[in-house]
Amino acid sequence: MRSIKKLVLIPAFFVLINILSINIPVSATVDPGFELESKGVYMASLDSDGDVIYAKNENTKLRPASTVKIMTAILALEMESNLDKIATITYDAFDEFHGNNPNYQGASQALIEPTQKNITYRDLVNSLMLASACESANILAYNLGGNSIPNFIKMMNDKAQEIGAVNTHFANPHGLHHEGNYTTAYDLYLITKYAIENVPGFMEIVEKTTYKMPPNKNNPNGYNISSTITMQNAGSDFYYEGVKGVKTGSINYFYELDDEGNPTGNKEAGSRSLVTTATKNGYSYIIVTLESPFFTENGEKYTASAINDHTKLYNWAFTNFKRTLVIEKNEGIENVKVSKGKDKDEIEAIATEDLYYILPSYLDKSAVTREISFEKEIYPAPIEKGQSLGIVKLLYGGKQIGEVQLVAKDSVELSMIEEYKERASEIIDSGWFKASIIILFLLISTFLIARTIQREKKRKMAKFNRKRRK
DSSP: OOSOOOOOOHHHHHHHHHHHTSOOOOOOOOOOSSOOOOSEEEEEETTTTOOEEEEESTTSOBOOGGGGHHHHHHHHHHHOSOTTSBOOOOGGGTGGGGSSOGGGTTOOOOOOOTTOSOOBHHHHHHHHHHSOOHHHHHHHHHHHTTSOHHHHHHHHHHHHHHHTOTTOBOSSSSOOSOTTOBBOHHHHHHHHHHHHHHSTTHHHHHTOSEEEEOOOSSOTTOEEEEOSOGGGOTTSTTOOTTEEEEEEEEEEEEEEEOTTSOEEEEEEEEEEEEEEEEEETTEEEEEEEEEEESBOTTSOBOTTHHHHHHHHHHHHHHHHEEEEEEEOTTOEEEEEEEESBSSOSEEEEEESSOEEEEEETTOOGGGSEEEEEESOSEEESOBOTTOEEEEEEEEETTEEEEEEEEEESSOBOBOHHHHHHHHHHHHHHSHHHHHHHHHHHHHHHHHHHHHHHHHHHHHHHHHHHHHHHO
């Protein structure tokens, strides 16, 4: 039984395909049965094409904090192929941390010293992502931006647009509070997913728990830095088996500035952000949370606010979801009518690929509904096996989760009898044919009238001649 059957012109069909191909988040999610403290949340499967497990305010613009450094790392790894190259360390990378802006004071750092001569890009990217070093972010921005941090920030925003993070804007490369720094849980998911899938070496860096920095004046033997992601540290109270990377972000207070950039004395309690991935029992997920509380209601430091949200979501997903085959390659979807077919008046449309989706364990593929759109109402023969016929859209919870191309299962030959009948019918119905018949009728009528008149004249002449002879 056909779910949806529409007559659609081919140009309109391809416009529809283009519209559906736009990367728009889908929130066909299940209520987990517990509350999350983060303002923005996005959880998706890494085993498929972004199957959404849970979303909350995923398109709301929120403060990213140090998760901004994910974009800084993306550009650094894409722009500098030789990570063992020595970077230039100037005071420009440190000045803003000692200025009048309280939002930039007390920044997390990796103890790199101005004018230090032995810092490589590898040191910078590792300290950026593990220790959340803000000076490393500025050093990378200065070097890769052509001795200009603002140039690098423009590159960050351009890259965000390229990735599709259209609700994101960066005002600095480190994520310290600035009104121009904002993103959404969905955008940050897109940025992180891009890094995981397209940036070689990214996951290798963020999966580390420690890194050895080179020596400097204050640390002549070098020193170790540790990852701020305690969920992947086996010795931590917050350890969660299977977590790998990616980035923390936290700011204790946001200070208000006047129009000239001077502090007003007003401040607002800060928040925490966290991006992690986890793999367990053959399933991999990514979670992005933004703006979980930095302090408890009693004003105490709330270290585990974001961690608790991630732990709850992972426990829930690993226990309650499974990867389900919702449509199978070569599966017969529906028959479509055929005209002028030899011994066939319809053809079966089949799916061109398997499509899996992460569903709650208590559901099967019947929970996913289908909407079929054919390019034509009736397809004229001949039809080639594998010929495109249309698409089937898969919907779960009222939201589209994917689409699959439909093609002809078999070939259909053209029936010459039907072809000739159709051509004859077209000829008979054509205006020129009808006009020709009328003209022919008039010609024949004219001929018959003329011949009748001529015969009448001959008859009268013969009668006249007979009279004369008498």
